[in-house]
Amino acid sequence: PAVPDTEGEFELTVTAKPYNILECDSSQTLSYNQKTVQSIFTMDVKARQIVTLTFYGNNASLASLYSSYTIGSEYLNVDFINDIDGQTTVEVKAPTTGQLNISVTDYAFRLHTFRLDVSCS
Numbered sequence: 001p002a003v004p005d006t007e008g009e010f011e012l013t014v015t016a017k018p019y020n021i022l023e024c025d026s027s028q029t030l031s032y033n034q035k036t037v038q039s040i041f042t043m044d045v046k047a048r049q050i051v052t053l054t055f056y057g058n059n060a061s062l063a064s065l066y067s068s069y070t071i072g073s074e075y076l077n078v079d080f081i082n083d084i085d086g087q088t089t090v091e092v093k094a095p096t097t098g099q100l101n102i103s104v105t106d107y108a109f110r111l112h113t114f115r116l117d118v119s120c121s
Helices: none
Strands: 026-032 038-045 050-071 074-093 098-106 112-120
Touching: 026 038, 038 050, 074 098
Parallel strands: none
Antiparallel strands: 026 112, 038 098, 050 074, 050 098, 050 112
16 A cells, blocks of 8 residues: 555646757756756757757856757767856757757756757758
8 A cells, every 4th residue: 555554546646847848049048056957858850950059158167067868768969068168069960850858967056057059950
């Protein structure tokens, strides 16, 4: 039993946190602090499409970002982005049509804000 000394039917409701949707030629603000350390994005891509992600930071040299990119269960790319002060660009080429999942994790555990620009070709 889920709870000792209980019987009967139980109902469990699970609510998934929605992903942030990215689109080509768009911008997002990424904000991190001690409680928010990961941003998860998704976007629809076509086979052989190149997605360019540009991270812009200002005086954020204490930041250490880890980003990973998947379509389904296939890992496409993993990047360690250190000392963002100015801009850092990452390109991901989609091998198939599908949903590109982008996970960006900040390991600095301090308040950081970045702008993320997305373009596609």
